[in-house]
Amino acid sequence: MCMKYEKGSRYALEDVSFTIDRGEFAFFVGSSGAGKSTLMKLIIRELRPTDGSLKIFGRDVTRLPRRRLPYLRRNIGMVFQDFRLMEDRSAFDNVAFAMMVTGSSRKEIRKRVPHVLGLVGLQDKFNVRVCDLSGGEQQRVGLARAIANSPAMIIADEPTGNLDPGTTLDIMNLLRSINLRGTTVLIATHNREIVDRFKKRVIYLENGRLVGDEQKGIYTHVH
Amino acid sequence: MFISGFFYIIGETVKGLYRNRWMCITSTGVVIVTLLMLGIFMLVNLNISHITDTVKDQVEIVVYIDEFANQQTRDELGRKLSTHQGVEEARYVSSEEHMRRLQRQLGGMLEGYDTNLENPLLASYEVRTVVPEAVMALAEEFETYPGVSAVFYGQGYVENLFAVTGVVQMVGLALMAGLSVTAIFLISHTIKLTVMMRKREISIMKYVGATNWFIRWPFVLEGLLMGFAGAVVPLAGLYYLYQYSVEWVVVNNLVFLNLLPPQTVIIELATYLVPLGTGLGILGSTFSMGRFLKV
Numbered sequence: 022m023c024m025k026y027e028k029g030s031r032y033a034l035e036d037v038s039f040t041i042d043r044g045e046f047a048f049f050v051g052s053s054g055a056g057k058s059t060l061m062k063l064i065i066r067e068l069r070p071t072d073g074s075l076k077i078f079g080r081d082v083t084r085l086p087r088r089r090l091p092y093l094r095r096n097i098g099m100v101f102q103d104f105r106l107m108e109d110r111s112a113f114d115n116v117a118f119a120m121m122v123t124g125s126s127r128k129e130i131r132k133r134v135p136h137v138l139g140l141v142g143l144q145d146k147f148n149v150r151v152c153d154l155s156g157g158e159q160q161r162v163g164l165a166r167a168i169a170n171s172p173a174m175i176i177a178d179e180p181t182g183n184l185d186p187g188t189t190l191d192i193m194n195l196l197r198s199i200n201l202r203g204t205t206v207l208i209a210t211h212n213r214e215i216v217d218r219f220k221k222r223v224i225y226l227e228n229g230r231l232v233g234d235e236q237k238g239i240y241t242h243v244h
Numbered sequence: 245m246f247i248s249g250f251f252y253i254i255g256e257t258v259k260g261l262y263r264n265r266w267m268c269i270t271s272t273g274v275v276i277v278t279l280l281m282l283g284i285f286m287l288v289n290l291n292i293s294h295i296t297d298t299v300k301d302q303v304e305i306v307v308y309i310d311e312f313a314n315q316q317t318r319d320e321l322g323r324k325l326s327t328h329q330g331v332e333e334a335r336y337v338s339s340e341e342h343m344r345r346l347q348r349q350l351g352g353m354l355e356g357y358d359t360n361l362e363n364p365l366l367a368s369y370e371v372r373t374v375v376p377e378a379v380m381a382l383a384e385e386f387e388t389y390p391g392v393s394a395v396f397y398g399q400g401y402v403e404n405l406f407a408v409t410g411v412v413q414m415v416g417l418a419l420m421a422g423l424s425v426t427a428i429f430l431i432s433h434t435i436k437l438t439v440m441m442r443k444r445e446i447s448i449m450k451y452v453g454a455t456n457w458f459i460r461w462p463f464v465l466e467g468l469l470m471g472f473a474g475a476v477v478p479l480a481g482l483y484y485l486y487q488y489s490v491e492w493v494v495v496n497n498l499v500f501l502n503l504l505p506p507q508t509v510i511i512e513l514a515t516y517l518v519p520l521g522t523g524l525g526i527l528g529s530t531f532s533m534g535r536f537l538k539v
Contacts, residue, residue: 088456091455094453095452099452105444105448119453122453123453127251
């Protein structure tokens with residue numbers, strides 16, 4: 022597929038083609054402006070490709086009507102570099118919200134939210150407002166929210182971009198454990214250390230083109 | 245889903261109002277001030293219309309009967325006038341009644357004048373028209389009827405009155421339309437600002453898979469409540485202000501200012517301001533959100 026933000030401008034993504042299997046763990050790497058974030062936005066249909074198609078769960082999302090978008094997004098948990106949490110609400114409320122919009126009952130929410138907050142190590146911070154949590158804790162809330170509805174896929178755009186090395190490793194380990202439960206995990210990052218350490222599939226983008234794709238790759242090798 | 249979603253929306257509305265209380269208070273304040281201005285102007289306009297209508301209602305045509313007309317002609321004239329489509333009431337006034345009125349008006353100045361022997365006043369029909377503005381045309385028509393000596397309706401004065409009230413009404417309508425447009429502009433922009441401050445929250449809702457209406461409802465309800473409060477508060481203020489004004493007019497004996505009763509005025513204002521306030525609140529929040537929902 023191809024993607025241009027404006028007519029006449031250069032391609033943000035050009036002739037990019039790949040397949041990700043169910044349950045896979047993959048890194049999208051590349052320098053700033055390589056097209057990683059554009060790719061993430063295409064997956065959640067925040068953007069539409071200028072040309073080509075993008076199939077998710079076997080369905081071409083480029084043809085998905087706008088009103089069906091919420092149902093696609095309920096199957097994709099999203100994790101952002103800037104966390105994108107409702108800062109004036111508690112950790113519990115942020116996770117509960119994601120379940121509420123999918124129509125979960127109050128009973129289900131009361132049961133599930135403490136469970137997922139426990140999985141990310143926030144069992145004693147349910148009622149703390151997000152703005153009173155550290156960066157690492159906020160990203161854990163983001164992860165808990167992403168997995169609350171047991172999505173088939175998690176996509177994370179620079180999930181550790183704002184975190185110190187120790188917290189980065191914690192978050193990455195959490196993502197790996199989520200993947201081990203069968204969830205597909207796609208991570209856009211330019212954190213060399215993490216990519217090299219995890220030895221998972223690495224898809225390398227440069228100036229909007231896919232220039233490398235390696236199983237158990239290392240950032241440096243692919244580069 | 246329905247029940248939990250319903251409680252969620254109500255809960256979110258209340259929480260949203262509390263969390264963004266300063267912005268909501270500011271928005272509601274703008275609605276209150278704008279609708280208060282509009283309300284004051286409407287009050288003045290309603291009363292001006294009422295006073296001019298009262299004056300118009302007093303306009304009547306006096307059809308003087310020819311002194312030489314026989315009884316049959318007089319009866320026929322009375323029948324034609326009272327059955328005329330444009331006439332609300334045609335009342336016969338005898339020459340004796342005219343004399344009694346004149347005596348009352350002039351007091352003792354007619355003392356010693358034998359009214360029974362020498363009464364030069366003509367009998368007449370006093371005609372009230374269905375539409376006050378029709379007096380000129382009807383007077384011209386009545387002049388052609390047999391048995392009519394002369395027709396008066398306050399020529400000159402009536403034309404001026406209608407011209408002035410026409411201008412007052414036109415200016416009033418134009419100002420009210422202008423103020424309504426200003427109110428719509430101010431209120432919708434203030435609500436837009438409230439929504440813009442929460443665009444981050446809206447985009448998060450979109451990312452976690454909330455449908456547009458799921459996101460919209462709490463905002464729509466908030467807009468409704470802000471608009472409703474913004475209409476009811478100035479209404480209550482205007483009621484007390486107006487009641488005080490009416491009492492002041494009575495106490496100071498300014499009876500020529502024939503003001504409308506407070507209850508009537510408030511009902512009239514409420515039927516305009518409450519739907520305007522709540523409608524603007526709902527539309528303001530619904531349309532302001534459109535841009536942020538396209539994520």
